[in-house]
Amino acid sequence: MARFFKRTPAPPAAETAPAADPIKPRRRDFSQLKPDPDKIGISGSVPFVRLPDPATLFADRSERLSDAAPGHPLEAYLRFVAEVARAQAAIQAKGPPVALPDAADLVLRGEHGMPPLSRHSLEADPGFDESLLALLAELDLTTAPEASGAAREALRAGSREDRLDLALQIFEGALPVDRIAECVFVAAALQVRLAEQAARLDTKALKPVADGVCPCCGGAPVASVVVSWTPADKARYLSCSLCGTYWNHVRIRCTACGSGEGISYYGLDEISKDVQVETCTTCHSYIKHLHQYQAPMLDPVADDIASYGLDLKIAEEGFRRAGLNLLFVI
Template identity: 45%
Template sequence: MKRKDAAAPDPTAIGDVSSPPFARLPDPASLFSARSLRLRQLAEASDLAPYLNFVAALAAVQHDIQAELPFAERPDAGAVLRAREFEMPPLHRHGMEGGETINVIFDRLFAAANAIEKPAPAADALARVIAADRQARLAMADTVLSGSLPADAIAEHIFIWAALQVHFARLASLLDEKKLTPVADGVCPSCGGRPVSSMVVGWPGSHGARFCSCSLCCTLWHYVRVKCVLCGSTKGISYREIEDHGGIVKAETCDECHGWTKIFYQTREPAAEPIADDVASLSLDLLMREGPYHRGGFAPLLAGF
């Protein structure tokens, strides 16, 4: 396996960006089904096919369980205004103890996931999550929301994360994207989550713009290129990639914070999807382990590798 290094700036042309919006909210009705389809496509030509197909089945479950869920409650208008005034994300990441919807999502997702094909360790982990009481599940949810997964219980927390994604994507979809404003570098303007990756998009009106993708609610937010997603530095930014991979994914490294994040080029691969393609590009993670940088953001589906 070879790597290809590229000193800053990113050599991809950026002069064709028009007027991108600041944020693009998730559409839960299509988000997870599209991700599942992309994962299936990627699995066809990947050594990771068994894992990609498992994650595809889990994404299909995330889509299917929404059919009979209670309507998501629109965030309180006053709370949204206060969050904007204090430069905070409008969706609260904690304090779910009094809500019933998240428990319904837990029950339905875990029951549906029980029927999909999975390796034995994942099946055992799901059985433990199903047997856990409400407080134990909420405690695991708090761990996921903290942006870290315990090394001895990664699989259990991935199922919790999958349920939280459904919950927060539904809430985020009810926000007014025109009223979202930047919160901080590496922070989702909807829910405060950390990015899983960023993507140079090919959308009409935004072609060539870079958007970060939230690992929790799946909001996409505009973030200028050749700037560290993690710390905001514009110094010491460079790019690494694996040769013969078509330049579809690169590692953006920062010499200020010594972190790196993935950047995908939808302009080169229109079907690219932030989470699906993140899992499928595990080889880049393995390559980057050889260097001095640590991966930033939050990528739970690769936590066990």
């Protein structure tokens, strides 16, 4: 039987963002739980954002997925997503080039508290459809499920306008259930284009938007990550599901509702202790929480999929997922 363990969080020694409300952890009557307190603090100032590096992002992700696949219960799917990430890396290296929105538009959006990249950025990107078709051509689906091949052919047979419309729906978080298989490929191309655009933004001009909202493109986070970069050692960041940007978020505070109460962390003995879930009893949501500072190879997208057992267990306790993994819609 899978064994859950729980950590009751302790407030960090210092925060760079506004201080959280006093923490009042609530204990739940879970069986077979094992306390594992985390007393990691943060000192000094940390960057608000870390922009993606498209040249390495997808290649590193593909390698991580391939490493996690052998013997895993989701081995076939991990290998499939590894192939998608490999194809992403291939088309990223070949172009086509991206362009940022008009400078005046960037300033206007910043003044109104909106992320610089929007659906209008996608609509104005002439290279998106070219990248999507290049991705579909690059993919080796020899061992993939039959539905994947059918989805690829459906996208190829569709019109440019239909592919763009589907991409806009994904950008806004409205994935059509009857086209989920197609969404994986469209989302993959979207990630490449947005990562390229985000990488060219001015970090000094980026501002917080809202809890759980990427300051670059407005996307939802895949996971929460405690990093080891200098000067952000052991600071907490959220990783965007769309553009791959990391942005700083207060420790022990819900990424969905902003509450600092009722936050707990759970894990499974069968899964690395460096991958857990952060739960909030205020809004009953959860998000994956990766200790990348202890295991630098962890990737938000890859290790979210590889730790699916945590999703199954925590859902049994009534929590709903706050994060979003566009390559693993559950």
